[in-house]
Amino acid sequence: MRMRRMRRTEPLRALVRETVLTPGDLIYPLFICPGKGVRSPVGSMPGVFNLSVDEAVREAEEAARLGLGGLLLFGLPESKDEQGAGAWEENGIVQQGLRALKQSEAGKKLVLIADVCLCEYTSHGHCGVVVKAGDGPNANFEVDNDSTLDLLARTAVSQAKAGADVVAPSDMMDGRVAAIRRALDSAGFTQTPILSYASKFASAFYGPFREAADSAPQFGDRKSYQMDGANLREALREIELDIEEGADMILMKPAMPYLDVVRAARERVGVPIGAYQVSGEYSMLHAAFQKGWLDPTRAMLESLVGIRRAGADFIVTYFAKEAARLLV
Ligand code: PBG
Numbered sequence: 001m002r003m004r005r006m007r008r009t010e011p012l013r014a015l016v017r018e019t020v021l022t023p024g025d026l027i028y029p030l031f032i033c034p035g036k037g038v039r040s041p042v043g044s045m046p047g048v049f050n051l052s053v054d055e056a057v058r059e060a061e062e063a064a065r066l067g068l069g070g071l072l073l074f075g076l077p078e079s080k081d082e083q084g085a086g087a088w089e090e091n092g093i094v095q096q097g098l099r100a101l102k103q104s105e106a107g108k109k110l111v112l113i114a115d116v117c118l119c120e121y122t123s124h125g126h127c128g129v130v131v132k133a134g135d136g137p138n139a140n141f142e143v144d145n146d147s148t149l150d151l152l153a154r155t156a157v158s159q160a161k162a163g164a165d166v167v168a169p170s171d172m173m174d175g176r177v178a179a180i181r182r183a184l185d186s187a188g189f190t191q192t193p194i195l196s197y198a199s200k201f202a203s204a205f206y207g208p209f210r211e212a213a214d215s216a217p218q219f220g221d222r223k224s225y226q227m228d229g230a231n232l233r234e235a236l237r238e239i240e241l242d243i244e245e246g247a248d249m250i251l252m253k254p255a256m257p258y259l260d261v262v263r264a265a266r267e268r269v270g271v272p273i274g275a276y277q278v279s280g281e282y283s284m285l286h287a288a289f290q291k292g293w294l295d296p297t298r299a300m301l302e303s304l305v306g307i308r309r310a311g312a313d314f315i316v317t318y319f320a321k322e323a324a325r326l327l328v
Helices: 003-007 010-015 053-065 093-103 105-109 145-162 176-186 204-212 232-245 256-268 279-290 296-310 320-327
Strands: 026-032 039-041 049-051 070-075 111-116 129-133 140-144 166-169 195-200 249-253 273-277 314-317
Touching: 003 010, 026 053, 026 093, 026 320, 049 053, 053 070, 053 093, 053 105, 053 320, 070 093, 093 105, 093 111, 093 145, 111 145, 129 145, 140 145, 145 166, 145 176, 166 176, 176 232, 195 232, 195 256, 204 279, 232 249, 232 256, 249 256, 256 273, 256 296, 273 296, 279 296, 296 314, 296 320, 314 320
Parallel strands: 026 049, 026 070, 026 314, 070 111, 111 166, 166 195, 195 249, 249 273, 273 314
Antiparallel strands: 039 049, 129 140
């Protein structure tokens, strides 16, 4: 047997290629900010911007032209508070973005996914309500699970009202998928799917995102709600629980350092699976591109094919537009 026979020419290689990547598999994250005509670059993420609603609509037009699968929307509110009210206000920044996108031609060709979390909207930068636990020298601050659920559910309902096609909770509170499903159903949004970030690890690779979304925790870290990067079995339990609670699709992140988790989930569950190639994965590749250490086109596509091969049906990636340009 000579394995090289089938590798001799590009047409032969194309014929036997096992994994394909198409623009429709890719979801492009957008960071929406107040103002008009705003396109302010995110320092640690070359090519990524904070966009005012009008600029986000232009970005969506390009995304639709390129045939991308959808957009994942994050918001930078005008102001923040303890509870994160900007997340669910009727005229919140993501809600404004959703309404504008929904009215545009481009918005109808893309799946509009709204990230459901409080960290971009809270003054302390945590993903839930912060409470004081205990007294005296042992007192500390904790993110309270159950009082956060109602706020997340309100956020999801307000996003569905504003036109979200899908809501995507990324907070990692226990029971939030069930709480969001109940709230959506009783508000009449029985047809709005939930894409749950079912396995989300407490990762250093979110660093650049926290600059983009201005959402770094002001004290402590997220390890009491996001998962320990060492745990695969725990990730599978999170996924099973979210599916039981009513998740229509699951999202796993980060992608590249956790491809075994994507593969294990693929083998175990039937729901569609997405993987999020997060900000740090994008930034580290870009840093190497800038140094001339990696070939941008090849490294970018290889990273995305690897994520698909691991079992992801779709990929959230800041490379979405660049990759799609090469694929069409
Ligand atoms: C919000 C959220 C985060 C990301 C997606 N949703 C940040 C975090 O958990 O700190 C990270 C995405 C990225 O790094 O690209 N909770």
